[in-house]
Amino acid sequence: ADPEPVQDFCVAAVSKGADDQPTFPGFPCKPESTVVSNDFFFAGLSRSGAAAANDSPFGSAVTAGNVEAFPGLNTLGVSINRVDLAPGGVNPLHSHPRAAELVHVVSGEMLVGFISTAGKFYSKVVGEGESFVIPRGMVHFQYNTGGNSTARAVTVFNSQLPGVVAAAPSLFGAEPEIPDAVLAKSFQVDGEIIKLLKSKFRN
Ligand code: GLV
Ligand code: MN
Incomplete structure (x- = not known):
């Protein structure tokens, strides 16, 4: 959904803060002379969100791996999240205006669903190693159906900042x-x- 890149990469020189709004497209690049391998590396999803999910009234925690967290994604048109669900937890109804979302379940099982513009509800219980896709802009959720077990998914987007x-x-x-x-x-x-x-x- 993002614009096509016009160069190999454009590691963001800044992360989005209160006063630095993104330019179009994305953020300004830092000079390649200052780019290092770690700019293309992100460890933010290695941390478990299970404790945060337990503490949340929804029983869920989403850890974002978008360009704001991972500046190397700037102009590349992809990003990744981690979704942790406590037993019975839900990642509540939401939509992404700028991206389709591929939900890949890493552990446990969850009901994943979205509602189309025709008002039809599409859903599936998705187990470990299985995937479900949410078309761009559709309202969707993930709900832990695995009894007393936690569940975890990795979600992948065709935008550096799905919204x-x-x-x-x-x-x-x-x-x-x-x-x-x-x-x-x-x-x-x-x-x-x-x-x-x-x-x-x-x-
Ligand atoms: C899940 O729906 C996510 O947006 O990461
Ligand atoms: Mn989503």
């Missing part, structure tokens, strides 16, 4: 908040239900 729209937080946790009347009318429910949902997703 995440988290369904519930984007609607009920937006800053500033979306008016209750808009949400109540949109969801065809009482304002009290919207207030309850906002209380879960706003600090």
